Amino acid sequence: MTQFVMVAGAWLGAWAWDEVVPELRAAGHGAHPLTLSGIAEKRDVQGAGQQTHVRDIVDEVERLDLRDVVLVGHSYAGVPVGQAAERIGDRLARVVFVDSNVPTDGESFSLGWWQGQEKFEAELAANGGFWVPLAAEDFEGQGLTDEQIARIVAGATPQPGATVTEPAVLERPLGALPATYIKCLLDGGEPSDDAAKLLAGSEGRWELVRMDTGHWPMFSQPHELAQILLKAAAGES
Numbered sequence: 001m002t003q004f005v006m007v008a009g010a011w012l013g014a015w016a017w018d019e020v021v022p023e024l025r026a027a028g029h030g031a032h033p034l035t036l037s038g039i040a041e042k043r044d045v046q047g048a049g050q051q052t053h054v055r056d057i058v059d060e061v062e063r064l065d066l067r068d069v070v071l072v073g074h075s076y077a078g079v080p081v082g083q084a085a086e087r088i089g090d091r092l093a094r095v096v097f098v099d100s101n102v103p104t105d106g107e108s109f110s111l112g113w114w115q116g117q118e119k120f121e122a123e124l125a126a127n128g129g130f131w132v133p134l135a136a137e138d139f140e141g142q143g144l145t146d147e148q149i150a151r152i153v154a155g156a157t158p159q160p161g162a163t164v165t166e167p168a169v170l171e172r173p174l175g176a177l178p179a180t181y182i183k184c185l186l187d188g189g190e191p192s193d194d195a196a197k198l199l200a201g202s203e204g205r206w207e208l209v210r211m212d213t214g215h216w217p218m219f220s221q222p223h224e225l226a227q228i229l230l231k232a233a234a235g236e237s
Helices: 021-026 050-063 075-087 117-126 146-155 193-201 222-234
Strands: 003-006 030-035 067-076 092-098 181-182 206-211
Touching: 003 050, 003 075, 021 030, 021 181, 030 050, 030 222, 050 075, 067 222, 075 092, 092 222, 181 193, 181 222, 193 206, 206 222
Parallel strands: 003 030, 003 067, 067 092, 092 181, 181 206
Antiparallel strands: none
16 A cells, blocks of 8 residues: 655645545555645644755654655656655655655755846745745646636745755765656656756666656646556556
8 A cells, every 4th residue: 555645846735636645545545645735724833944844744654654656746846855865764655746846965945046046036025035936827828727727826825935945955866866857848848957867876776757848747638647647656657
């Protein structure tokens, strides 16, 4: 029995997995969607940073005494999930990165921002130290219906800025872990350079899976995403 611990990307809580969880449980597995500190129903938690999010994930695994764990990180959440994966030791079965960032030791999420770190961090400062959620028009072209976009926008909450500016801390190469990387093709045809490097240098421990959808597959293709997660847990390509 695999135990899936699933973390959605920036601005989103455990609710983002509502359409994926039932399929995993129907297949006989445990499914534990997790809201990180400072977001959604935990938005009142003060002072949350990236290492807070790493601890959130590790603490959930240990609190529930989970074994045979598949950690799933979407988008931003790939950064704390990748760090948590090496900290849960032999409880880990696999990591699944869903169109996500991956952590690099000593580097922050903001460092790789497409408009540049300085501009990104200036935007955080201008918004009281928070990363403001996207507007509805920013989700266009991602395979989402108007109803799905409205649901995401309505549920999104500002992301604490320290979660994206604190550096990652890794004790060993991420490529040493068993992992699946899911690339959502409407958000770009190839994985980012750091993920591509890990895929190429992992000596078969990392697998690349492509989905013909946008960056939020838990909304646009929840059934297909659930099936990929089940295959990853079973070691199937």
